[in-house]
Amino acid sequence: MSMQPPSVVQNSGQVLPAGHEPANLGDILERVLDRGIVIAGDIRVSLLDIELLTLKLRLVIASVDTARQIGIDWWEHDPWLSSRARPPVEPGPRDPEQVEAERRPRVAARAERRAARREEWDEFDA
Amino acid sequence: MSSTLDRVAGADRPEAGTGVWLHGVVRDVEPAVLAAIPGMTGAPVRAVRAAGLVAVVSAAPLAEYGEQALRRNLEDLAWLERAARAHHAVVDALARRGPVVPARLATVHHDDARVAGQLTGRQAELTGLLDRLTGRGEWGVKGYQVPGALPRASEDAGAGGAGAAYLRRRRAQLTAREQGQRIAAEAAAAVHDTLAGYAVAARRHAPQDRRLSGAPTPMVLNGAYLVESARLPGFTALVAALGERHPELRLELTGPWPPYSFAEERPAGPALTVREPAC
Numbered sequence: 001m002s003m004q005p006p007s008v009v010q011n012s013g014q015v016l017p018a019g020h021e022p023a024n025l026g027d028i029l030e031r032v033l034d035r036g037i038v039i040a041g042d043i044r045v046s047l048l049d050i051e052l053l054t055l056k057l058r059l060v061i062a063s064v065d066t067a068r069q070i071g072i073d074w075w076e077h078d079p080w081l082s083s084r085a086r087p088p089v090e091p092g093p094r095d096p097e098q099v100e101a102e103r104r105p106r107v108a109a110r111a112e113r114r115a116a117r118r119e120e121w122d123e124f125d126a
Numbered sequence: 127m128s129s130t131l132d133r134v135a136g137a138d139r140p141e142a143g144t145g146v147w148l149h150g151v152v153r154d155v156e157p158a159v160l161a162a163i164p165g166m167t168g169a170p171v172r173a174v175r176a177a178g179l180v181a182v183v184s185a186a187p188l189a190e191y192g193e194q195a196l197r198r199n200l201e202d203l204a205w206l207e208r209a210a211r212a213h214h215a216v217v218d219a220l221a222r223r224g225p226v227v228p229a230r231l232a233t234v235h236h237d238d239a240r241v242a243g244q245l246t247g248r249q250a251e252l253t254g255l256l257d258r259l260t261g262r263g264e265w266g267v268k269g270y271q272v273p274g275a276l277p278r279a280s281e282d283a284g285a286g287g288a289g290a291a292y293l294r295r296r297r298a299q300l301t302a303r304e305q306g307q308r309i310a311a312e313a314a315a316a317v318h319d320t321l322a323g324y325a326v327a328a329r330r331h332a333p334q335d336r337r338l339s340g341a342p343t344p345m346v347l348n349g350a351y352l353v354e355s356a357r358l359p360g361f362t363a364l365v366a367a368l369g370e371r372h373p374e375l376r377l378e379l380t381g382p383w384p385p386y387s388f389a390e391e392r393p394a395g396p397a398l399t400v401r402e403p404a405c
Contacts, residue, residue, distance in 0.1 A: 026334055027208055027266065027380060028214045034331075035386040036217075036230035037255075039244050043145060043193050043234035081319075 143191035145173070146241055147184040148233040149216040150226045150384070151252050155180055163219045166212050176242035177249040179256075182220060183241060186234050196232055216385075221384035225259040227252055228384045239249065262326055262352050264388060265381035267365055268339070269347030271310040271315060272374050307346075313372040314347035316342070324364055325351035329387045346375070350387035 147166050155173060165171040165184030174181040189195060198206040213231055235241045244320040245252065322328035333345035354362045363378065369377040 031386040032231040
């Protein structure tokens with residue numbers, strides 16, 4: 001198989017040689033963990049059994065279908081992630097800004113309700 | 127190779143003996159080539175031959191690659207990186223010499239006979255795969271959303287308090303984000319369809335999380351394409367042209383990869399697409 005050196009195409013359409021850079025770790029990990037032929041070895045370590053690591057990598061790397069098979073589908077019920085039929089799976093810890101953004105209007109609404117109740121009482125008292 | 131492993135379930139003490147780590151399967155390979163490829167422990171890889179096929183393997187001391195040890199080590203990102211790079215380096219070295227069916231990480235057998243048994247048992251499948259992969263390479267095309275292509279949210283001041291204004295602004299931002307995502311998703315699908323039409327086979331993988339991709343904007347396309355070596359210049363040109371046609375995406379071409387994405391005879395699920403072009 002005669003192969004040309006690896007290259008990177010930027011959106012400018014320019015093809016840049018990238019042959020001497022070591023391959024990106026993320027690219028390697030998703031390939032060796034999630035792809036390649038599955039041959040039942042004697043040492044049975046299901047990669048899905050690995051707790052801490054797969055908790056991250058599972059969500060990061062595993063295909064949507066793999067994730068569903070192991071019962072991870074919460075992004076489908078999360079309105080912030082399921083605005084489209086098939087969202088890119090980008091779960092993980094919630095963005096603190098998003099959490100804060102969701103919290104703020106609720107807090108504001110509560111404050112307004114409290115203020116409204118106070119005004120009623122003020123009128124009543126007056 | 128020890129085939130009489132003292133495998134004690136749940137024991138704390140390290141497992142003794144040496145297992146066999148499978149890197150991949152090839153049709154044939156010169157012993158001199160293998161002698162120059164370092165395996166998992168740094169020692170050269172070697173061949174296990176059966177059924178007219180060659181499994182390229184590493185010695186895997188069970189103290190490090192046994193069941194207990196693997197379970198622990200795979201949790202260790204530094205260990206995982208070293209193992210992933212070592213395994214990939216072997217598969218990659220083989221792929222540069224000819225077709226290879228890459229094995230998934232951490233495929234460990236007790237001894238050579240067990241590996242040979244797999245070659246014999248799956249001979250037809252493996253031979254078919256090797257035929258299909260001959261003269262072809264895997265190329266990755268990733269597409270990142272370009273935020274500049276997002277329609278901007280209109281900021282009209284309306285009635286209501288600060289809370290209402292905040293909610294309006296938030297809604298507008300969300301709409302813009304959804305539109306941007308939709309535009310990028312449509313472009314990603316168009317790019318993938320075009321590339322899949324040119325390639326021998328194509329897979330669309332889940333986009334990488336930003337923590338993995340390290341990119342500043344979301345990945346919307348993570349495609350793998352099996353391309354005839356002779357048609358590679360055309361494929362590269364096509365990627366470049368698609369990049370020009372879709373400014374809403376930043377395309378990145380990587381490869382050649384060993385055919386990790388095409389090491390299965392059929393796609394595993396509906397998320398994957400395969401096309402056989404009439405060429």
